[in-house]
Amino acid sequence: MRPPEINPGEIFPRSIRGRLSKQLRGRFGGALEHNAPVSGQLAYRPVRPSKAERRRTALQQLVSLPRTLAGIRRIVREDYAPAALDEHLWAFAGFHEGSGDPHYRARTWQKASLSAIGADHVAGMPASEFALMVHVAMEIEAPIQAYSRQTGEGFRLLVPGLARFMGRNQAQAGHADEMGDPWCESCWCAEERRHATTFARVIERLTGLAPIGDNPNEPIPVDANESDALRLLAGRQSSEWNASSVYVVLTAHAKGELHTVMRNVARDEIKHLAILSALDRYLLGPRPWGRFAALVGTAIEQYRGHRQRRSAGDYIGSNATSAFEVIVAHLLAEHRVRRWLASLPLCALTAVFESSSHLPALAALPRAPEQEAHDREAVRAAAERRASLARWAPAHRRRALDQRAWEAASAGVVEGVVAGDLEGLAGAGLPGSIEDRQTRRRIRRLGTGRLRAALLGRLRHHQIAHNRHELARQT
8 A cells, every 4th residue: 555645735834834944944055064953843864664665665666667767768868968968068168268157157957946846746656765765865965065175186186177167175175164265166066065955855845844964975085196086087977877867767756846856956967977977088088888887886886885874775775666767777878978978079078178277266275385396297297198198098099199190280171171061060060960960971971081080070079069058948
């Protein structure tokens, strides 16, 4: 028998719900790692279902599985489309352009009313199961300030532009603490910080109780050396893969305003996955199976860790139907991302990750002169290794360097063909469009070998750089 769903509006008078919302905003408005229970207040805490209840929940989801899988497939097809991933990738460059466009400071969300969400907006699983999964996600998302400083420090020598996009290094964070500056200046941080707060509000709307954020995840400190930075890249990439897949599943189980809210969050994670995956390809070269193995290995480690540490964590993965849905979302997403990565030319990746940042430098605590000199040399050496594709497999590296050298020597020829025969690539801005297919046919007729590769690379670079708000406009 299905347990009764809770409609918060039928249980709590408006005055009590208002006090709960005010209490929730007070506790979750800043960094969730500082939350503490308030005695005497009603609060939501996840309760591990009994084995019988777990079986009933899994059976209920199994009955709805075909419809849920169709929803997952539709969401992945739309939100992992090449045009959407292109827009996410170029947003990295847009952030560093310092244009002041709010879409580049934090991805634009589709408007939705959290106050309109109710338990009847959950489809294909009990609202209690949905709330439990969201609570796990809330605890993982909670310490965004710590994550942001972890990445800001970890990437500051390997890829300084990524460090600024994701957070602050230790010296910058220390100065911000002393001066009381906003701690979430980076784009990644500004986008991520809204997730835990949103999840807390969703739980309140589904259960009528405000959650207590007293068990946040604890990010592992990292150093700025290359080996730690590469491990951090794999870990963050896997975290974004896991989060985006789980949120896609939750979106497929949501209707109305809840669907919109969960999809907003999922698209943030997809954006971050796209940027980190593209950087993986830029730094380490084409390695679809090596990257997949690293993602899976890290994801398994994270899964085991969260089972041990999250509230009701031993319930994670015990619902076989939910686990299957998440695995399907993972595989569908990886298929789409892998195809997209294979289409990214080196010229576009270089333009995104090597373009000069026009953002003002962040103030930082003073450092010893010898440390400053060491860091400058480390940054210079890392830039040289990126430019020489030093971490790529030898065969891929040789072909890429040969192609890049040919394009540099034949730049005039390539520009002439693009401007004349291809009419400046006008109208071919969306991958998969009729204009895109027509342009590709013309390129095949114009040349072979290196010229064709150069022209296809220019086409993809053009599409990535001129697709900045396409997804935002469509939604």
